[in-house]
Amino acid sequence: MTLEHHRVVITAAGRDFGRTLALRFASLGAEVFLSARTLDAAERVREEIRAQGVDADRVHAFACELTDPASVREFAAAVAARTGHIDVLLNNGSRYQHGTDLLSASDEDVVDTLASGATGTVLATKAFLPLLLASAKPDIVTMVSGCGESGHHRSEAHDAFYAAKSAQAGFTDILSRRLRDRGVRVISLYPPDFDNHDPLSEAWENAPRTAKDPLTAQSLVNCVLFAIGQPRDCFIKSFHFEQV
């Protein structure tokens, strides 16, 4: 699959799965607009991508603090200064909070967990919607989590993280319906914990991927590529995964 004609925005691409998405989309030819909480972190990933032979004008780095509406708006404005449209928004950013005891997290942790995952996803989608609506093939992809599924209880994540993921699920569910007539596909992934192998390591190609193994980032990237690669009559709304 080549993504030569795709302009892709990725939030929280400074490490882990966001970095994986940035590296993989760039390696498939997409022009990527990646953000991290600090510009330094985003620029480090941009340099890793450039070191793979990607031209400087195909990878752009920005700072974006998802809990700060002004920062999200500035990120979108900075992208709009470089392009009149984007084709894919990858809502990846969301802070994790561990702990099965509600009392184990501070009030600040609760606020930040909800603000980054829930509020941040709504704000980023709102800020980038005009650029998406200017695309002939707009897709919004959100990394939710099994924790966003109704009745899910297997994770050791904090209740505030469940709340953030449930908010993402509710938001993308209604958005998918409401943007259907405008041709925007809203695709959500609800993975359990997965192994995020480094795309620049041997494990990316060689990690075991049998039925006995945990879900991998490789498979999740493939799900995203499959969904956005479909003809425009095909609105894949969500990916759910059986737990091990």
Ligand SMILES: NC(=O)c1ccc[n+]([C@@H]2O[C@H](COP(=O)([O-])OP(=O)(O)OC[C@H]3O[C@@H](n4cnc5c(N)ncnc54)[C@H](OP(=O)(O)O)[C@@H]3O)[C@@H](O)[C@H]2O)c1
């Ligand atoms: N890993 C899993 O097993 C798993 C399973 C299901 C769903 N997911 C979801 O998949 C996505 C990526 O997972 P991951 O494992 O890469 O997550 P992660 O390792 O917990 O990293 C979280 C990312 O979000 C960023 N972030 C946190 N708060 C932010 C804020 N206020 N503003 C901007 N960025 C912020 C972090 O930036 P900093 O580097 O600055 O902290 C980091 O890049 C998340 O939405 C996660 O909930 C992950």
